[in-house]
Amino acid sequence: MTSYKELGLVNTKELFEKAVKGGYAIPAYNFNNMEQMQSIIQACVETKSPVILQVSSGARKYANQNILKNMARGAVEYAHELGYDIPIVLHLDHGDSFELCKDCIETGFSSVMIDGSHLSYDENVALTKKVCELAHSQKDYVTVEGELGVLAGVEDDVSSEHSHYTQPSEVVDFVGKTKVDSLAISIGTSHGRAKFKPEQCTRDANGILIPPPLRFDILEEVEKQIPGFPIVLHGSSSVPIEYVHMIEKYGGKLTDSVGIPEEQLRKAAKSAVCKINIDSDGRLAMTALIRKILVEKPDEFDPRKILGPARDELKKLYAHKNQNVLGSAGRA
Ligand SMILES: [Zn+2]
Numbered sequence: 369m370t371s372y373k374e375l376g377l378v379n380t381k382e383l384f385e386k387a388v389k390g391g392y393a394i395p396a397y398n399f400n401n402m403e404q405m406q407s408i409i410q411a412c413v414e415t416k417s418p419v420i421l422q423v424s425s426g427a428r429k430y431a432n433q434n435i436l437k438n439m440a441r442g443a444v445e446y447a448h449e450l451g452y453d454i455p456i457v458l459h460l461d462h463g464d465s466f467e468l469c470k471d472c473i474e475t476g477f478s479s480v481m482i483d484g485s486h487l488s489y490d491e492n493v494a495l496t497k498k499v500c501e502l503a504h505s506q507k508d509y510v511t512v513e514g515e516l517g518v519l520a521g522v523e524d525d526v527s528s529e530h531s532h533y534t535q536p537s538e539v540v541d542f543v544g545k546t547k548v549d550s551l552a553i554s555i556g557t558s559h560g561r562a563k564f565k566p567e568q569c570t571r572d573a574n575g576i577l578i579p580p581p582l583r584f585d586i587l588e589e590v591e592k593q594i595p596g597f598p599i600v601l602h603g604s605s606s607v608p609i610e611y612v613h614m615i616e617k618y619g620g621k622l623t624d625s626v627g628i629p630e631e632q633l634r635k636a637a638k639s640a641v642c643k644i645n646i647d648s649d650g651r652l653a654m655t656a657l658i659r660k661i662l663v664e665k666p667d668e669f670d671p672r673k674i675l676g677p678a679r680d681e682l683k684k685l686y687a688h689k690n691q692n693v694l695g696s697a698g699r700a
Contacts, residue, residue, distance in 0.1 A: 371508045372478035375437070376444035378455045379478040379511040380643070383418050384550060384598035387642035392695030393601075393633075396420035397686060398461060398647040400427035402439065403654075403679040409443050410450065411686035415697035418455040420479070420643060424462055437476045454700040459513075461645070469499045473510050481513040481552070489538065492516070496546040504547065513643075516542055517554030519603050520563075531558065536589035543594055550598035550643060553590055555583040557603040561612075561625045561648045569626060576609060577626040582636065591640050598642045605648035606630045606693075608685075611656040618659035630693045637694050644694055653685045654678040 372379070383394050395412070399405045399421055412419040421443060423436050431439075440458040447454050460480040463469040469480045482499040484492035496514040503510035517534030534553035543551060558564065569577040590599065607627025615622055633644060657678040661668060668674060691697040 369474050370437070370476040371506070372458060372476050372510070373508045375441040375458070375476050376456070377440060377458050377476070377478040379509060380420070380457055380459070380513075380549060380598075381509070381511055383455055383457065384642045386699065387696070388596055388598055388640050390695075390699065391638045392699060393637035393642050393644040394418050394420055394457075394696055395686065395690055395694050396422045396459065396461075396600075396643050396645045397650060398422045398424060398427065398645075399439075400424075400431045400436070403675050404650065404682065405439050405443055406446070407679045407682035408686055409446050409454075409456075410683045411690060412454050412700070413447050413450045413452045414683075415687050415690040416452060416454065416700045417690040417694075417696040417698075418457075418700045419696075420457040420459045422459045422461040422645065422647075423477075425460075425464065425468060427461075433471075433475060440476070452700070463499070466495065466498055466502075469512075470502060473503055473506060477510065478508075479511040479513065479549075481515070483515050483552075485515040485518050485552075485554075489542075493542060493545050496542075496548055500547045500549075511549040513550045513552055513600055514542065514546055514548035515552040515554075515600075515602075519554050520558045531556070533583060533586055534590060536586060536593050539590055539593045539597075543597060550600050551594075552600040552602055553587070555586045555601070556580065557582065557601050557628055559603040559648075561605070561607050561622060561627070561652060563603065563605075563607070563628065564626050566624050577624065579626050579628065582628065582632050584635070587636065587639060587641070596640060599640045600643040600645070601633070601636060601641050602645045604628055604633055604644045605646050605652075606633070607648060607652065611649075611652040614656040615652065615659055618656075618663045620655065620659055633693050634695070646689060649685060649689075650682055653681045657681045
């Protein structure tokens with residue numbers, strides 16, 4: 369049994385209260401290896417931003433939970449060494465069972481998501497409530513994120529063909545019965561790098577896909593129902609066209625990539641949306657640089673010379689997100 373406080377981590381409670389009041393969102397960046405963790409911490413220290421280090425069940429399988437836990441401890445010490453102690457959360461992304469959440473709560477996570485969005489409403493309530501009771505009864509309060517509504521797209525172990533928007537009429541009952549600390553909602557964001565089918569989009573003069581706008585009307589209605597309650601957006605990568613082009617220039621193929629425009633996320637971050645999940649953009653940035661190096665330097669075989677530039681690019685991307693999209697820069 370490890371408490372997150374022993375690792376130097378914090379839960380999301382105070383971070384979200386400040387973010388809702390301050391009109392910005394905390395970045396939730398996924399990680400499963402050292403280079404990603406380093407670039408996230410470098411970017412967040414440099415921009416003085418709080419951060420949520422997010423681990424999916426797929427990442428746990430890939431990297432081993434003990435290693436990830438100790439990397440989170442290392443992240444805290446690394447930030448300190450870089451000269452600025454930012455608040456760091458270790459969060460389980462898309463927990464799909466009580467047992468997985470329990471395991472994470474007992475091994476140093478400061479926050480977990482229980483995703484019962486694929487269940488019936490009543491089953492979602494029951495499962496989420498059970499996780500909250502366990503998380504909140506710990507010596508050090510662990511925060512819980514629930515989800516209402518279903519996002520389309522694919523993310524590690526999570527996938528759904530169709531999205532179902534969150535029904536604002538359900539949120540008061542859900543939050544009241546479960547006692548969740550934050551709520552992920554579905555207003556048109558989507559997992560993965562191809563967030564919409566081409567037929568759902570229009571095209572600009574250059575043939576680039578323009579996605580349908582987010583449903584801010586649903587967000588506003590949710591905010592009216594539960595004023596000031598922390599809202600979470602999943603699937604909020606913007607899928608920068610420069611990275612898609614770079615990947616394709618160096619031999620990749622990413623047909624019909626499209627994300628959520630950054631202006632729309634900036635607008636959402638100014639509301640009660642206080643956590644924005646970004647994963648695909650980081651994957652694209654790293655892959656773009658790795659492909660570039662491999663093609664441009666065919667004699668290179670030192671992984672550090674290949675992954676190092678990818679890490680630098682990832683840091684640049686995340687610093688940009690904190691400053692210009694989430695508004696979290698300067699808030700730590
Ligand atoms: Zn997600």
